[in-house]
Amino acid sequence: MITAQGLYKRYGAKVAVDHLSFEVRPGMVTGFLGPNGAGKSTTMRLMLDLDNGGGETLFDGRKFGTIKHPMREIGAVLESKAFHPTRTARNHLRMLAAGSGIPFSRADEVLEFVGLSEVKNKKPKSYSLGMAQRLGLAQALLGDPQTLILDEPANGLDPHGIHWLRDVLKSLAREGRTIFVSSHLLSEMSLMADQLVVIGRGTMIYNGDVAGFVRRFTQSTVRVQSPDVDRLVQVLNRDGVEIVGPGADRSIEVSGLDAPAIGELAFQNGIMLHELATQTASLETAFMTATGESEEYRAHEILGPPAAEMPAPVTPQAGPPAAPPVPPSQPGDSTPGGAA
Numbered sequence: 001m002i003t004a005q006g007l008y009k010r011y012g013a014k015v016a017v018d019h020l021s022f023e024v025r026p027g028m029v030t031g032f033l034g035p036n037g038a039g040k041s042t043t044m045r046l047m048l049d050l051d052n053g054g055g056e057t058l059f060d061g062r063k064f065g066t067i068k069h070p071m072r073e074i075g076a077v078l079e080s081k082a083f084h085p086t087r088t089a090r091n092h093l094r095m096l097a098a099g100s101g102i103p104f105s106r107a108d109e110v111l112e113f114v115g116l117s118e119v120k121n122k123k124p125k126s127y128s129l130g131m132a133q134r135l136g137l138a139q140a141l142l143g144d145p146q147t148l149i150l151d152e153p154a155n156g157l158d159p160h161g162i163h164w165l166r167d168v169l170k171s172l173a174r175e176g177r178t179i180f181v182s183s184h185l186l187s188e189m190s191l192m193a194d195q196l197v198v199i200g201r202g203t204m205i206y207n208g209d210v211a212g213f214v215r216r217f218t219q220s221t222v223r224v225q226s227p228d229v230d231r232l233v234q235v236l237n238r239d240g241v242e243i244v245g246p247g248a249d250r251s252i253e254v255s256g257l258d259a260p261a262i263g264e265l266a267f268q269n270g271i272m273l274h275e276l277a278t279q280t281a282s283l284e285t286a287f288m289t290a291t292g293e294s295e296e297y298r299a300h301e302i303l304g305p306p307a308a309e310m311p312a313p314v315t316p317q318a319g320p321p322a323a324p325p326v327p328p329s330q331p332g333d334s335t336p337g338g339a340a
């Protein structure tokens with residue numbers, strides 16, 4: 001169990017992590033989400049005492065600095081290419097093993113586990129990003145730790161690698177370990193994570209289970225198909241109910257009533273249904289809604305009017321930029337979520 005209390009970090013005037021408190025429980029994968037610059041990496045560094053700041057993180061009740069052999073209790077990958085510059089992958093791991101009282105044989109075991117046996121005698125600087133990620137995971141697993149903290153471990157992995165990583169993390173969680181993992185791959189996160197910690201501009205937006213996050217930040221709809229759709233629309237039409245359609249296939253999308261309520265109303269009015277299906281929004285939709293206001297770095301609109309309608313080009317020095325930067329939204333815009 002990881003308990004983070006009041007984590008805080010400021011860079012000059014910029015508050016990167018603003019009194020974050022959360023728990024990461026064993027036996028499950030907890031995803032750590034937030035837009036670019038939200039403070040995920042800084043939070044992870046604070047948790048591992050790699051940065052000075054406020055607050056405290058306890059690992060099964062103990063501070064990181066008091067653990068005698070941290071590698072044997074907490075495996076972490078925060079940088080994807082942080083390896084010894086001249087040693088081979090195998091020797092890099094053996095060196096780390098020696099420092100933590102871990103048998104040398106464990107280096108070969110974890111290299112085999114992450115699929116790098118064939119290249120273990122090469123230097124990691126020749127590795128691709130995906131290979132480096134695998135080596136990072138091997139390093140984190142070297143001491144067979146109870147807790148894993150991984151910053152963007154899927155970054156650079158191909159689809160097979162991502163699938164493999166998901167299976168690995170889920171099975172490590174099933175063994176009772178505590179897994180805290182950040183990722184921008186939301187579809188992957190929805191398949192892998194049980195719990196979420198979602199932050200924006202250093203503050204907590206949501207802490208709870210994945211389904212709860214999607215429920216809180218999206219509205220589910222019910223797709224209904226009926227041969228008597230016009231009468232169904234009349235029956236369902238009431239305050240608080242929104243109906244979209246019927247479309248070409250005579251189906252409607254209903255929000256404001258759940259599927260059982262729609263089914264009952266149809267039954268009471270003798271209306272036959274051909275389909276009644278709850279449409280749950282994706283984690284991505286929920287993330288966009290939850291963090292939209294706290295997004296720090298926004299892309300500019302690059303598609304302008306067709307060339308014929310464009311004003312005459314202006315020489316670079318002659319005037320102000322054609323499109324002023326989009327101002328960032330103000331701190332405090334984010335939806336206050338609180339711990340669930």
Ligand SMILES: Nc1ncnc2c1ncn2[C@@H]1O[C@H](COP(=O)(O)OP(=O)(O)OP(=O)(O)O)[C@@H](O)[C@H]1O
Nearest residue numbers: 011014016034035036037038039040041042043296
């Ligand atoms: N060494 C630093 N000096 C100054 N500002 C920093 C430093 N490191 C991070 N920051 C700032 O702190 C904020 C949080 O950064 P952080 O890297 O923790 O975000 P993140 O959520 O991990 O982002 P990303 O998803 O892009 O990796 C950002 O605004 C960033 O610019």
